[in-house]
Amino acid sequence: MNRLYALASAGFCVASAALITSASAFPSEEVPKSEPEYIAKAKTAAPASVVNNATITMPQPDGSSKTVQAGSNGFTCFIGKDGTPECDDQNAMEWRKALQANQAPPNKIGFIFMLAGDTGTSNHDSTERHTHQHWVQTGPHVMIVGGAAHEMLSPYPRDVDVKDATQPFVMYPGKPNEHLMIPVHSQEITTGSTR
Known part of the structure; x- marks a missing residue:
């Protein structure tokens, strides 16, 4: 359990330190x-x-899907059908593929960056986005996903x-795709000049 909290804390710190928007x-x-333009938005x-x-x-x-940038760090970045850019680690991609195939998520912990925020959805059911019921839109955030993340x-x-x-809150509570949303807050960077 401590490992899970350490992972969430580390993700939060990394995302917070990197966010400037x-x-x-x-x-x-x-x-x-x-x-x-696609690569620029995905980035x-x-x-x-x-x-x-x-x-x-x-x-x-x-x-089909085309690789427009080959990578070496295990993350896959793309833009969802709703226009939300995200970057998923390997376990998060396995989680996503299992859900798309209506299979149980693997008993792993995955990590997703969404530092541009999202375009909003129904927190009851992602397929009900068009209804705007139980609507939630989150600014810059990271996500902890996967079967092994449920205990946290x-x-x-x-x-x-x-x-x-x-x-932080649970997205899609009680659903197979429930996961932890961890909003990150921007940091204003100011520089002073000396005279």
Whole structure:
């Protein structure tokens, strides 16, 4: 259990230290069509030290996915159908694939960066996004996902109607894809000049 909390704390610190954008900004729902624009938007999901060495994949008109940047660090970055850029570690990608195949998530812990924020969804069911019921939109955040992460969810709010999306909470409580959302706050960097 201590390992799980250490992982969450480390992720929070890394994301907090790397974040320099405004916490009030959210990404647009646009999924760029040109590779340079797509790569630029995908790279807003995580710190440069992650995205510059990550694989970036781009959906193609035929439904396939094309690698537009080969990576070496085990992270895969992409833009979701809703326009949200994200970077998933290998375990998070396994979690995502299992859920898409209606299989139980692997008993692993995965980590996801979404430092550009998200475009919002229904916290009851991601397939109900269009209803805007139980709506939640989160600014810059990281996520802890996977079957092995479930034991760390109990201390966090599990309300389907999120009361404060600037604090950690459980996304999709009680669903197979439930996971921990950890908002990160921006840091203003100021430089002084000497005269």
